[in-house]
Amino acid sequence: MNAEPFLAAAGFGAARRIALPADASFRRYERLHGGPEPALLMLAPPPNEDLRPFIAIGAHLRAAGLSAPRVLAADPDAGLAIIEDFGPTTMAEALDGGADPAPLYAAAVAALARLHALPPPPGLPRLDAARMAMLAGATFLEWWWPAAMGAPAGEGVRAAYAAAMHAMLTPFAAHGFVHRDYFPANLMPLDRPGAAGMGILDFQDAEAGHPAYDLVSLLEDARRDVAPALRAEGVAQYLALRPDLDAPAFRAAMAVMAAQRHLRVACLWVRLARRDGKPGYLRHGPRCWALLDKALSHPATAPLRDFLDAHVPAARRANPPEGAP
Numbered sequence: 001m002n003a004e005p006f007l008a009a010a011g012f013g014a015a016r017r018i019a020l021p022a023d024a025s026f027r028r029y030e031r032l033h034g035g036p037e038p039a040l041l042m043l044a045p046p047p048n049e050d051l052r053p054f055i056a057i058g059a060h061l062r063a064a065g066l067s068a069p070r071v072l073a074a075d076p077d078a079g080l081a082i083i084e085d086f087g088p089t090t091m092a093e094a095l096d097g098g099a100d101p102a103p104l105y106a107a108a109v110a111a112l113a114r115l116h117a118l119p120p121p122p123g124l125p126r127l128d129a130a131r132m133a134m135l136a137g138a139t140f141l142e143w144w145w146p147a148a149m150g151a152p153a154g155e156g157v158r159a160a161y162a163a164a165m166h167a168m169l170t171p172f173a174a175h176g177f178v179h180r181d182y183f184p185a186n187l188m189p190l191d192r193p194g195a196a197g198m199g200i201l202d203f204q205d206a207e208a209g210h211p212a213y214d215l216v217s218l219l220e221d222a223r224r225d226v227a228p229a230l231r232a233e234g235v236a237q238y239l240a241l242r243p244d245l246d247a248p249a250f251r252a253a254m255a256v257m258a259a260q261r262h263l264r265v266a267c268l269w270v271r272l273a274r275r276d277g278k279p280g281y282l283r284h285g286p287r288c289w290a291l292l293d294k295a296l297s298h299p300a301t302a303p304l305r306d307f308l309d310a311h312v313p314a315a316r317r318a319n320p321p322e323g324a325p
Contacts, residue, residue: 001043006080010073011036023185025049031085038085039072051076054204060121066111067190067199086199092184092224101230107198108187108218109234112179113241114195116211120177127178127209132260133165139267147270147320157311164307168300169260172253174210179203182214183221212253213261220258220291222265223284255298262292263304270320285319292317 007013015035022028026048030041044051051074061068069084089097091104125131141161145153153161179186181202188199215238219231235254239247266288273279293314296305308317 001045001079003041003043003080006075006078010082012039012082017041039082040085042081042083044079046079049079051079051081057121057203057206061200061203064114064118065196066114067192067196068203086188086190090185091187091189094189095184104189105230105234106237107189109237110241111195111198111200112182112214112218113238116176117242118177120208124206124208126175127207128173129166129169132169133162136165136260136264137161139264139271143271143274144267147274148316160307160311164303167303168256172210172256175208176211178207178209178211179214180205180207182217210253210257212250213257216254216258216261222288252298252300255295256300258295259292259301259304262288262295266292282319289317
């Protein structure tokens with residue numbers, strides 16, 4: 001992508017561009033040094049990426065007093081934007097550097113509770129039972145199953161899976177704001193008061209669903225271990241900040257959202273390894289399968305647990321063996 005004319009028109013033509021590490025998406029970022037203010041260049045090439053949701057949802061978050069990067073210039077048709085730079089250190093990097101996790105998670109929970117207390121912006125796609133079943137099936141049935149079982153999933157398995165997911169997820173329908181990737185790599189500690197003290201990134205894929213999904217993403221992180229005490233404190237803090245919620249029902253929803261998410265992500269690592277040539281993500285597989293097993297101990301997840309007990313023996317709930325087709 002030729003970003004030079006866009007940068008020049010926005011006053012950043014003389015800025016030095018430093019590429020930042022890429023993640024599993026098509027988006028890329030470059031830090032701009034020497035421009036009018038600290039900023040990042042976002043490169044989100046169409047048709048795989050669309051900047052419009054990022055711009056609209058970011059404005060929604062900032063209007064609520066949350067910290068989302070300001071958009072300094074944008075050309076959505078070209079997939080280019082210059083956005084506010086929150087600095088070099090994500091919450092994940094702070095944790096990896098030995099920072100005390102308790103205040104970081106407390107700030108992340110406070111921002112999340114504020115986010116979820118707001119009505120979602122209009123037009124968000126719905127993260128309902130059908131979509132959640134589809135998303136998990138797209139990794140579990142299409143990638144993990146043939147790799148682990150040696151053959152495609154049959155129609156009987158597919159029907160049983162769909163019925164189990166529908167039965168588990170339907171009682172927990174909700175239509176609040178769901179970030180969908182609310183975890184430390186997408187959060188930035190900031191020196192700002194209250195809920196604005198945690199910068200929020202990568203919100204462009206937000207959907208309308210159950211808020212328990214985001215709290216699971218944060219406190220049952222697919223990419224890092226979270227101490228049980230820290231998780232318990234985070235749940236208690238969130239519920240204290242959301243006295244409108246029925247606490248037992250919310251905890252049941254957390255187990256259900258955890259079961260769906262951990263199954264989907266455990267199998268996503270297989271897709272990233274086999275389709276995208278990124279086998280390093282498989283190191284997170286054991287954690288995700290262990291978190292799935294924990295979620296399945298809750299009675300609300302019984303339909304999925306019964307399906308897995310019937311079709312996937314516990315010993316096979318893991319990354320596919322090395323060398324498997």
